[in-house]
């Protein structure tokens with residue numbers, strides 16, 4: 291279901307329609323993706339812009355943006371005078387797990403502009419509108435994944451987060467050490483409700499609610515592998531997503547021993563699998579990765595610094611006060627390696643692979 295504020299939308303529509311973006315291209319209409327024709331135009335522009343192979347759809351890899359699935363989202367498009375969709379994008383509101391509880395956040399995605407309309411400000415205007423809409427929903431911050439640093443930087447986003455990326459076979463270090471996994475355990479393929487229940491127990495990433503099971507299970511190019519003992523799912527891995535995350539394990543969970551056993555199985559078949567995860571998540575399940583190279587995970591725009599400070603205050607003493615929190619790179623001191631007080635470190639935020647859109 292799409293939710294919107296008619297007033298805000300009206301202002302944006304007028305602003306968008308009245309702005310002469312480029313001489314000779316005076317009139318463009320701006321509106322929601324609601325009717326089947328606009329839906330089809332948006333889907334086809336998304337598939338074209340993200341270079342999806344013929345016969346497939348952008349939604350095969352990003353079903354969260356499809357109208358079919360019940361997520362709290364807004365999708366908007368710009369059309370030219372003939373009614374053709376020439377740009378579009380979406381935002382969804384959800385919650386992220388933080389040490390002190392859930393924080394409301396927005397995730398922007400599905401941003402696209404038709405090839406011959408690029409560089410004229412359509413992408414920026416659409417993202418601007420989505421930001422405005424998210425901000426009125428009192429989110430703590432807005433996240434997106436993209437390499438267009440100029441575009442998003444101008445709109446207040448900065449690179450944040452840290453993730454480990456590691457060759458999965460390097461994590462199989464206790465293969466025959468007599469794990470507690472029963473000899474009767476078996477590996478199964480495909481997504482199912484027990485995997486979802488295990489995912490819901492995670493303490494990082496997006497907070498999963500029962501309505502999220504459908505769109506998570508609708509990823510057409512993601513392979514799910516799980517380890518079972520009798521009727522109990524002990525561990526799971528999700529591999530790939532088509533457009534991105536090729537041969538990458540981006541969702542995983544379960545007990546450390548079961549994960550080891552499952553990984554051993556997966557890398558025996560596919561030795562080049564890469565595994566990504568949050569710094570904290572990896573260090574808990576795979577102590578061996580300590581000290582690995584970390585890379586930036588996402589772009590973030592802070593909307594409400596106070597929410598972040600209260601959400602992450604548990605166990606962390608911030609050096610900065612709330613006015614200084616303009617990015618999620620904060621100077622802070624806490625336990626272990628982070629003690630020091632003078633180092634800038636990102637807040638330990640992590641989005642699992644399918645959380646990001």
Ligand SMILES: CC(C)(COP(=O)(O)OP(=O)(O)OC[C@H]1O[C@@H](n2cnc3c(N)ncnc32)[C@H](O)[C@@H]1OP(=O)(O)O)[C@@H](O)C(=O)NCCC(=O)NCCS
Pocket residue numbers: 339340377399400401402403404407408409410411412413414415434435436437438439440441
């Ligand atoms: C990214 C995209 C939506 C931009 O749309 P647009 O209407 O051209 O956006 P704007 O005119 O507002 O801004 C264009 C800016 O984005 C930058 N940009 C576009 N594509 C880029 C890329 N692949 N890498 C880096 N920067 C890029 C342009 O250089 C330009 O910056 P500049 O003004 O400083 O030169 C469009 O290029 C597109 O559809 N790309 C394919 C789909 C995609 O990758 N979407 C983004 C996923 S988050």
